Amino acid sequence: MTAQTETLVTRGTRVRVRRAGSGKPVLFLHGAGGWPAWLPFFERLSQRFALMVPEHPSFGASDDPHWLRDVADLAMYYLDLLDSAYSSPVHVIGHSLGGWTAAEAAIRNTRRIASLTLLAPTGIRVKGIPPGDNFIWSPEEAIRNRYYNQSFADALLQAPPPDEAQLDIDLQNRVAAVKFGWEPRWFNPALEKWLHRIAVPTHVVWGVQDKILPSAYAALWSERVAGAQISMVEACGHSPHIEQCDLVTEKVIALLDRA
């Protein structure tokens, strides 16, 4: 199936989205690396669900509105989007920064959220276990530290250098990542204390060998979100839906079917 690329306008802010499939609505919120290509994970989900993958405002070629200052703003933007782009509750999947954003939205209002799937979400801090400092790593270190299975990193590192248009998008992605994640580093001190307000089915998925956000973080999510299902994925780094696609897709679909 080929995803359609469109422009989605929400209260005047234009972002790029890819959509494919039909069925229950599923919204995927990407991580700080930027808008992903059409991944096998997306392909599999779109065979069963109506999947939409937006590029966050401030990232890539989406609008970079001046009012968007932090992840709390981004979460409010997505609550607007859920209201304007959908007529029924949506299953929200968020990876890393996208998981943080989904959780920020859910503590505010779950009226339009059917379930939450958080793949290695940032957003909270386990004291004494800092995340890896992706902002000081070289580009190669950043890519290598993303994966347990280094063949994924090798493939990215062997790719031809980006053209001018892609370089602009990459630079803008890095600026957006800094805006949302620099300080406090990848978390909001005010998020953890409100996580009990998330009263929709929640599934937290973590790679056991995550070098960016150690898997010890999964336990704190489990403590704070009542009834959250936790899936620890072996032989897996910070992108479980990429590195262990088959297993993670199966687990994600199982929750979406139940919820």
Added chain:
Amino acid sequence: MKFTCFHLMPYRPLDLKAAAEHRSAWVVLPNSFYDPKKGAAEYDSYLDQLTSAEKLGFDVIGVNEHHQTAYGMMPAPNLIASALIQRTKTIKIAILGRALPIVGNPINIAEEFAMLDVLSKGRIIAGFVRGIGAEYHSTGVNPAFSHERFHEAHDLIIKAWTTVGPFEFEGNHFRNRYVNLWPRPYQTPHPPVWIPSMGSRETIDWASAPERKYPFLVTFSSEAAVVRYLNMYRDTAQGHGYTAEGSQLGWAVPLYVADTDARAREEAKAGIETLFNNFLPMPWEMLLPPGYTSNASLKATMKIRTALGSRARNQTIDELMANGTAVIGSPRTVLEKIERVREQTGLENLIVMPQFGVMPDEFAKRNMELFASEVMPKLR
């Protein structure tokens, strides 16, 4: 031409070989490399050098601010300025500069400069900078808001210096219900403001605007870049409808004079090469974190400054002399090089850095004396 004697205060006792095992001499170099007893001796040497600039006839002595690095030992440059006020009588003291975006409350900077200005009876020149990228790693301040915070802090400080208080300041990053400086600056309307910069169109546009006319100092750049940026400033000023004074055009440069070219090269070699190859290098991720500059500036900088952001290649004294990043030679050679830049730009504000890298006190002292006696008078 006016002359500033400027210092970075590098930590010369650094174990260079062991330090090179680390990503940079900035941010991540363990402070176990620092020995406070040796550090105290360094402060003594450097304060003596700067103090001697007054007797030698320099117009200004200059210090600067950097954090968590062996490159410079002045995280709080105003403390050094305060010590210099007590050791000197008439010379101006420039803090080049304070990094405005990285403080929580810019009123502290306004207050400290006002105190120094009163303590020195009006001898202070206030430099305003954003700090280099590494400072955003060491302070945690978000580089994506660096420009906004700089402009807001600048506006707050100038207003605090020039407006009768108490008044309220309402910014996006800084909010103060009561702004009412005690003491307020000695100079009227306020201490002169200088803008040191590696050069960017945004900075030049802003500094040269008619309501500011802040002197602009190009730092650590090749002669070609110095000429380009100073002329960009002149042209921009012309575009604003006025002609820039030579005093608005500044060049900060490592400089070394000895009686012959050969001797100057020999004596300056270790100093200049350790400055550029040991103390200064840092990866791009530290030097220019995303958001610190516009994406357009970042792309341009990555193209022209390939050497600065990388440990990949060491720079030699000959390269640094050939491209004019360092001015090193006999009095005649040094004079010619400065005259050449002056002819091309109208430069009248020279910021001389006579000690750099591991250069010993004895060389720095002789360099300053020779520059003051053989070069300075001919440029006045």
